[in-house]
Amino acid sequence: MSLEKADALVIRQVDFSESSRVVTFFSREFGKFAALAKGAKRLKGPFDAALDLLSACRVVFIKKSSGTLNLLTEARLIRRFQPQNSGAKGGLTSLYGGYYVAELLSGLTEDFDPAPEVYDLAVSTLSALSSPENLSLPIIIHFEISLLQLIGLLPNLFECSVCGEAVQTGKQFAHWVSQGGVLCGACRRQEFAGVSISSGSIEILRRLTQESADTVCHIEFTKKQAQECHQLAVSAITHALGRRPSTLRYIQI
Ligand SMILES: [Zn+2]
Known part of the structure; x- marks a missing residue:
């Protein structure tokens, strides 16, 4: 005691x-x-x-x-933190984004396992979600990817998990959830059941890991890229949690 x-x-x-x-x-x-x-x-x-x-x-x-x-x-x-105050741009998505941060911290971390950088990420994310100038979706995706990276569950985004071919522009890859990696077109198999992701989206994911929650809004995403990045993060998170995060049903990407 x-x-x-x-x-x-x-x-x-x-x-x-x-x-x-x-x-x-x-x-x-x-x-x-x-x-x-x-x-x-x-x-x-x-x-x-x-x-x-x-x-x-x-x-x-x-x-x-x-x-x-x-x-x-x-x-x-x-x-x-008052994510709901971010007005028309973020609206309710910011509020549920805040609850999502709480759900992932609760589900993906162990009791009395200190991780000051995860605490700092959560605080900067909630702070960015509370600012009226910010769009909430890039901040949420940045949190997902950065949290996965800090707890060691971010897939390898640099090369194919089977043949080692580097991720190149203009190519299509698949997220191999159970192995924590990506697969090139030649190594992709039905039984690996991976979701497709373009090299452009993988490039954005790599950039996100270099950014902080308050600078991430400057990265430009297409809607498809945002969906692919979020999908990869959610697949990895769902695999680690053993269920899909319940707050996600309120967040529209
Ligand atoms: Zn390959």
């Missing part, structure tokens, strides 16, 4: 009792963890508005030995 401090995003909340909730955080210092927030459901509770979904807060908690719920003792709001 130890008293710990962390900067954390609220990614999930579940009612625990009449007055308490179990809150799941994704923190810079510890990665994901859940803690019991006693009194969090009371109107004038001890944590005020710091525990709203997608809020960033400074928390103090008692870390229990495994098998017992951690106990939240303090939560102070750092910033409340």
